[in-house]
Amino acid sequence: LARNASSHVFLNLDAAFFGTIDSFFSSLLTDCAEFSSYGNGTQIVETGGPQETRLWQDFLDDEAADWTVFLPQPHLDRLLQLCPWKTLAEAARSCVPCGRENLLPPPFPEIQWQRLLANETANLPQILVDQINLLRSWRKCFEKGLFAPLSISERWSSKPLDGVPFATLCAELWSRPLAMWVEIAGGILCGSLGDAYAKYRLSRGFATYDDLRRCARKLMENDGASKLLRGRNYRIVIDEAQDTAPEDFEFLLNLVPSTKNGPAQGHFSMVGDMQQCIYLRRCGEFEKINSICSSLVDSGTLEQLTFTVTMRCPLAVVENVNNLFPNVLCGTNQAKFVAMECPANCRGGGVFSMILDGAGRGGANGQICEMEALAAQFAGKSPQHFAVERWGEIAILGGIKKTHLATLQRIFSEMGVPAQLRLRGQKWHSKLLFRWICGILRIISCPTDCVEIVAVLREIFAVPDGAVAKFLQNRGGEPLRELFSLERSGSGQLELLVGALGKLRLEVMELNVAEALVRIDEKLNLVERANRCEANAIGENLNLWGDVVNLAYGAVARGQSLAEFCESLLEKYFDGCEPDEPDGDRIQIDTLHGSKGLEWNCVILAFCGRAISSERGIFPRHAVIDGQPKLFMKANTPLAEEYEAQCDGERLAATQRLLYVAMTRARETLILARDGLAGKPNGNSPAELMAVDFSKLKPWKAEECKCAKVSAGKQVAAQNITIAAGIHGHRRSMAANKKSEVVDDKSVTYGNWWHRTMEYFPWNSRRQHRQYVADALGKAPDFERGERELTALLASAWYGNLHFDSLKFFAEWPFASELESTGELAGSTVDLVIFDSMENRLTVLDWKTDLIGREDIPRAMERHGMQLLRYASFFRKCGNWPVAAAIYFSNLGELIGYDLSPQLLN
Numbered sequence: 001l002a003r004n005a006s007s008h009v010f011l012n013l014d015a016a017f018f019g020t021i022d023s024f025f026s027s028l029l030t031d032c033a034e035f036s037s038y039g040n041g042t043q044i045v046e047t048g049g050p051q052e053t054r055l056w057q058d059f060l061d062d063e064a065a066d067w068t069v070f071l072p073q074p075h076l077d078r079l080l081q082l083c084p085w086k087t088l089a090e091a092a093r094s095c096v097p098c099g100r101e102n103l104l105p106p107p108f109p110e111i112q113w114q115r116l117l118a119n120e121t122a123n124l125p126q127i128l129v130d131q132i133n134l135l136r137s138w139r140k141c142f143e144k145g146l147f148a149p150l151s152i153s154e155r156w157s158s159k160p161l162d163g164v165p166f167a168t169l170c171a172e173l174w175s176r177p178l179a180m181w182v183e184i185a186g187g188i189l190c191g192s193l194g195d196a197y198a199k200y201r202l203s204r205g206f207a208t209y210d211d212l213r214r215c216a217r218k219l220m221e222n223d224g225a226s227k228l229l230r231g232r233n234y235r236i237v238i239d240e241a242q243d244t245a246p247e248d249f250e251f252l253l254n255l256v257p258s259t260k261n262g263p264a265q266g267h268f269s270m271v272g273d274m275q276q277c278i279y280l281r282r283c284g285e286f287e288k289i290n291s292i293c294s295s296l297v298d299s300g301t302l303e304q305l306t307f308t309v310t311m312r313c314p315l316a317v318v319e320n321v322n323n324l325f326p327n328v329l330c331g332t333n334q335a336k337f338v339a340m341e342c343p344a345n346c347r348g349g350g351v352f353s354m355i356l357d358g359a360g361r362g363g364a365n366g367q368i369c370e371m372e373a374l375a376a377q378f379a380g381k382s383p384q385h386f387a388v389e390r391w392g393e394i395a396i397l398g399g400i401k402k403t404h405l406a407t408l409q410r411i412f413s414e415m416g417v418p419a420q421l422r423l424r425g426q427k428w429h430s431k432l433l434f435r436w437i438c439g440i441l442r443i444i445s446c447p448t449d450c451v452e453i454v455a456v457l458r459e460i461f462a463v464p465d466g467a468v469a470k471f472l473q474n475r476g477g478e479p480l481r482e483l484f485s486l487e488r489s490g491s492g493q494l495e496l497l498v499g500a501l502g503k504l505r506l507e508v509m510e511l512n513v514a515e516a517l518v519r520i521d522e523k524l525n526l527v528e529r530a531n532r533c534e535a536n537a538i539g540e541n542l543n544l545w546g547d548v549v550n551l552a553y554g555a556v557a558r559g560q561s562l563a564e565f566c567e568s569l570l571e572k573y574f575d576g577c578e579p580d581e582p583d584g585d586r587i588q589i590d591t592l593h594g595s596k597g598l599e600w601n602c603v604i605l606a607f608c609g610r611a612i613s614s615e616r617g618i619f620p621r622h623a624v625i626d627g628q629p630k631l632f633m634k635a636n637t638p639l640a641e642e643y644e645a646q647c648d649g650e651r652l653a654a655t656q657r658l659l660y661v662a663m664t665r666a667r668e669t670l671i672l673a674r675d676g677l678a679g680k681p682n683g684n685s686p687a688e689l690m691a692v693d694f695s696k697l698k699p700w701k702a703e704e705c706k707c708a709k710v711s712a713g714k715q716v717a718a719q720n721i722t723i724a725a726g727i728h729g730h731r732r733s734m735a736a737n738k739k740s741e742v743v744d745d746k747s748v749t750y751g752n753w754w755h756r757t758m759e760y761f762p763w764n765s766r767r768q769h770r771q772y773v774a775d776a777l778g779k780a781p782d783f784e785r786g787e788r789e790l791t792a793l794l795a796s797a798w799y800g801n802l803h804f805d806s807l808k809f810f811a812e813w814p815f816a817s818e819l820e821s822t823g824e825l826a827g828s829t830v831d832l833v834i835f836d837s838m839e840n841r842l843t844v845l846d847w848k849t850d851l852i853g854r855e856d857i858p859r860a861m862e863r864h865g866m867q868l869l870r871y872a873s874f875f876r877k878c879g880n881w882p883v884a885a886a887i888y889f890s891n892l893g894e895l896i897g898y899d900l901s902p903q904l905l906n
Contacts, residue, residue, distance in 0.1 A: 022209055029219070036215050037199070037202045038215040044212065051571070055206055067193075070189050070193055071188060078185070079182065082149065083633060087633075088189060095193075097197075097214070108181060109181055115162065115169065115173060116170065116173055117132055183630045186633065187628065236255065237270070238271070244272075244289065246288035250292065274335035276657060276661050278661060286650060308338060308341045313666060314347040314348055315348050317664065320663070321660070325660055328659070328689065328690055331653075335657060349666070349670070350668075351669075351670045353672050353698070353699055354377065354604070355675075356373035356675055374396070390584045391586050393584075393602060394602045395588040396419075396589045396590070397592055397594075397595050397665070398589070405591065406421055409421040412589075420586040429573045433527065433545065437517075440520055443456050443505075454468055468494070514549065514552040551568070553749060558778065588600065592658045595661060595662050602668060602669040603666035607673070607685075608685060610682060612685065612689075623643060746782065747849070750849060764804070764809060769794065796894065810833040811831070812831070831846050841883075842881045842884070844886075845888060845895070846864065846886075846888070847887075847888055848860065848887050848888070849891070850891070857889070857896055861898060872885045
């Protein structure tokens with residue numbers, strides 16, 4: 001717009017696709033539905049969620065009832081003697097399908113029993129006699145076809161038998177051959193089951209994210225799909241390329257036009273820093289992606305541009321990183337370190353050490369002491385003691401487990417220091433208040449669920465199980481469900497509580513879902529109770545309660561009963577939920593991984609003397625090695641040890657890169673904190689991995705000082721962008737401030753839904769309009785009004801006169817313009833911009849959901865006129881296009897044009 005672009009810019013603008021790789025793959029599969037088993041209506045399910053669990057159970061009962069389809073009977077019989085059925089099934093559920101068919105394991109190994117089972121009359125130590133008898137019992141069970149698990153003893157004796165340690169004989173002649181056979185046979189079975197389960201999911205219209213990626217990658221194997229996709233002449237730009245799975249990376253490379261050396265010039269670009277590759281988890285992934293990128297550069301296909309100047313970190317941080325990491329980011333399977341530079345006017349900043357007195361003990365108690373000593377550094381101080389204006393400008397990053405970071409947040413709160421735990425990937429069930437809401441709704445809608453009743457009494461009202469048992473015993477064993485479902489009288493505390501719950505149930509069963517939820521909180525004070533249990537989560541609980549209330553209003557619009565609403569909440573139980581917005585008045589506590597892409601004025605890298613938490617592989621585990629599926633039942637088999645050792649090496653290399661990311665998050669101050677007693681160094685701690693010499697760092701001393709402003713260069717600082725009065729509707733102001741209180745105004749809730757619906761309306765695909773409207777109505781907070789107004793939209797004269805072939809639609813178009821009165825920038829968003837390529841004309845349109853009559857139109861147009869003029873003036877000055885402006889009133893079903901006088905536009 002600033003360059004007075006011609007109209008073809010608008011025509012081509014929506015040809016660009018911005019999104020995640022998953023969303024792009026989904027788009028490709030939609031376009032190539034005829035070439036893939038991934039249908040247009042396929043629904044994504046989360047692995048381990050309730051929907052996928054039911055799908056898995058149906059699969060076992062249906063398609064996988066006969067396992068001989070996947071492994072011949074003799075091999076299957078032997079395998080089930082050595083491994084539990086449930087263990088094999090769960091390993092198959094989570095394995096990556098290998099696509100290999102008709103694989104057979106090798107013959108079952110012959111065990112040299114004559115060497116293992118010595119003559120009973122031999123003069124042997126008693127321990128050998130006992131262990132040989134164990135082997136005899138195992139052999140007897142196995143030869144009878146009974147279940148004989150492989151590991152029958154914790155430890156075999158090292159005493160010699162025929163001159164060889166008995167443990168060595170057992171490993172070489174018995175356990176190791178059997179384990180290697182199980183690795184292959186179990187790998188084939190689980191791989192085949194995994195393949196069958198993936199096909200079963202797709203045939204039922206469901207898919208995991210792994211299914212989506214596999215189906216997309218297979219498109220290039222189909223001639224029709226390959227021809228269609230290659231004909232589009234894609235130009236692909238991958239952001240965060242270093243964390244892209246190698247298989248996805250290769251697929252995207254094959255999607256663009258190519259030459260003999262690689263992708264055609266100008267068709268493939270990538271942005272990424274191998275030093276910040278921290279998300280590739282599977283064995284060998286980093287090496288593969290690094291090799292692909294290196295080969296593209298070496299062949300001359302890609303021109304490598306290295307940006308060394310950092311605009312984030314101050315000089316002190318840059319110097320320390322450049323001194324520490326050349327010896328860290330080196331070696332095999334590791335990124336090559338690139339030294340950073342600072343601009344000429346770079347801030348000085350500082351890197352300090354924080355030695356925590358009173359810490360230093362090992363184990364869990366020592367970690368608690370270290371947390372308390374860290375919190376004591378903040379107690380009684382203000383943000384200015386750390387050279388920041390607000391607590392939210394400080395981040396504490398720890399390489400310990402998320403549960404331990406939650407303990408750290410609790411300790412901070414107990415000491416009166418405001419702190420917020422920023423964790424991604426949280427599940428709904430991880431929130432205490434959500435579990436309580438589900439429990440209460442469950443016992444009200446299903447009073448016969450005695451287990452849930454006991455759980456509610458215990459978890460919400462702190463009633464011990466013993467008290468419940470004694471209570472029932474005193475009543476002659478009367479079933480709890482009968483007590484709860486009727487109003488009872490009595491003087492006992494538990495009896496009164498059960499009676500009150502029964503009375504509450506009778507009250508709320510007469511109300512709709514939203515009213516019932518409000519009544520439950522009025523009677524039980526759930527939010528207040530949760531806040532007392534989690535004093536550090538008051539803001540999160542208020543937000544959560546607001547989310548559930550909004551869901552309840554949606555349930556009312558859909559006509560759901562309380563029981564159906566409860567089931568819908570339980571469906572979300574295992575789903576992920578978005579993290580809370582950062583609170584500028586609380587210190588941010590996060591993991592090292594969570595710091596990626598963020599920055600703070602003051603960063604404290606905590607627990608530098610403790611090992612960084614790194615999850616090892618869980619056994620049994622399934623892997624494909626050199627095309628052969630393997631099942632590792634336990635970690636002490638030779639192949640499993642070799643595989644796990646390689647994974648450990650890659651995890652260590654990823655941890656080193658993770659430390660590089662964490663240290664470069666600081667804009668002003670970096671503090672390395674560790675326990676006061678050095679003790680025995682831990683090789684996986686930040687201090688050891690980076691070889692930090694704490695004696696050479698200046699000790700940190702909290703002193704109250706004036707806060708230095710971080711220079712924003714010539715860019716417009718965020719605080720200078722003012723939201724002009726009247727520009728943003730209530731919908732956007734609420735979205736910008738998620739801490740706002742829950743608004744019970746139904747018209748506001750409806751307006752939010754209408755604008756959201758119009759934001760994603762598929763204007764350029766007219767055949768999808770009616771289906772989209774039908775789907776959107778399922779989420780309407782007021783179904784009758786939504787149905788009436790959306791029907792009126794599709795029946796309106798304005799909609800009927802739209803010539804879709806010559807129109808381009810752009811929803812939620814952002815812009816910023818300078819206010820004449822103050823010179824500040826006013827940010828805003830236009831609800832809808834329509835470009836008419838036939839008339840080379842723009843129309844700016846605003847949605848209004850106010851309940852007004854026709855007599856109120858003049859006053860409404862006058863009230864919103866300045867807003868429309870600002871929109872129109874912006875586009876007129878930028879592109880010199882003829883501009884029209886209008887408001888669509890949803891309850892009237894009419895588009896009302898606004899008179900834009902040339903004088904005002906100029």
